Amino acid sequence: MTKTINKGNVGFVTCSHPTNKRLQIVTLSKTTVNNFTEKISNFDVQSVEYKPFLRFFVANSLNQATKNSLGNYLLKTIKDRSNGAVLLECESTDDASLNGIDFIDFxxxxxxxxxxLIGVPNLDSMSGKFYARFSVKNDDTSDSYLRQAHRRMELHNDGTYVKELTDWVIMHKMLEVNVEGGDSLLLHVDDWQDLDKFYQHPLAKENLQWGSPASKNIGYKTYHSIFLDEEVDGEPRMSFIDQFVEPLTMDQGIYLYEMGESLESESNTFNIKLLEGSMLIINNYIWLHGRDKFIAHKNLHRELLRQRGVFVENTGYDDNKNV
Ligand SMILES: [Fe+2]
Incomplete structure (x- = not known):
């Protein structure tokens, strides 16, 4: 793997992922982590939850530790359709680098x-906060596949059933014990070999109904098409999930069934193993994501953090007509 030292990037290195060149790996240097934690060691997680402006202070502290280059790099890469995804890791998170901050809090x-640095997170209705933490265990009785370990979670986009836009998703692995399998699955819309078949279909731009199970705490339905208005001609963006779209006609049902079958058999889907402390940041409308099933283990335990949000120009969007 060749690491790129870009002159403009300070305090982190980047390289393409060996399996998929679109995905960019960003490694924060030990010095960057140390400078960042030094600046924020006075804050606890609760204060950041209670005071929204502190979150920007924390972001600025990280950006300053990279001479203000990380924010630009992340935003440019996530918005760039040919990439649109970053795997962010730290060179070191040893005790000295964390300046007394607990690993999970860090x-x-x-x-x-x-x-x-890339925008503003949406309120997560499952947690009531700007982020959600959740566990995957061997036994689970939840009402969606999110926390169920024994099965594959199919490829999908996030935010299909909420009124806000969901420009990006952050999936952060914080802890893992007795885990085998359960890799993240990723597919760029342009790498989906059947894209044209479904994008050229008469139902591609028809509004469909979307709902969600009780655990999501969303009491309304939304209406939007699978393929969203293109930002650039001929470059489709998608908003699809098999569990929450509610077809109302036979044609819609069959279209969606065939779409799910096609996505699940797509050979360009690739697996990513996230190490503890690493996070995936993806452009939600051009990358589908999912999760492979786990090898059963009675003490399996994984803690994840999730954030979903918008680019700053899309804050305050609450229009059910387009998306
Ligand atoms: Fe998801």
Whole structure:
């Protein structure tokens, strides 16, 4: 793997992922982590939850530790359709680098910094906060596949059933015990070999109904098409998930069934193993994501942090007509 030292980037290195060149790996140097934690060691997670402006202070602290280059790099890469995804890791998170901050708290603060460098997170209705933490265990009785370990979570986009836009998603692995399998799955819309078949279909731009199970705490339905208005001609963006779209006609049902079958058999989907402390940041409308199933283990335990949000120009969007 060749690491790129870009003159403009200070305090981190980047390289393309060996399996998929679109995905950019960003490694924060030990010095960057140390300078970042030094500046924020006075804040606890609760204060950042209670005071929204502190989240921007935390983000600015990380950006300053990279001479203000990280924010520009992340935003440019996530918005660039040919990439649109970053795997962010730290060179070191040893005790000395964390300046007394607990590892889990550090991860929450780090992903807070990242989300506020690329925009603003949406309120997560499952947690009632700007981020959600959730566990995957071997036994689970939840009402969606999110926390169920024994099965594959199919490829999808996030935010299909909420009124806000969901420009990006951050998936951050904080802890993992007795885990085998459960890799993240990724597919860029342009790498989907059947894209044209579904994009040229008469139902591609028809509004469909979307709802969600009780655990999501969303009491309304939304209406939007699978393919969203293109930002640039001929460059489709998608908003699809098999569990929450509610077809109302036979044609819609069959179209969606065939779409799900096609996506699940797509050979260009690739697996990513996230190490503890690393996070995926993806452009939600041009990357589909999912999760492979786990190898059963009775003490399996994984803690994840998730944030979903918008680019700053899309804050305050609450229009059910287009998306
Ligand atoms: Fe998701």
């Amino acid at each position: 991860n929450i603060l780090l992903s807070t910094a990242v989300s506020h």
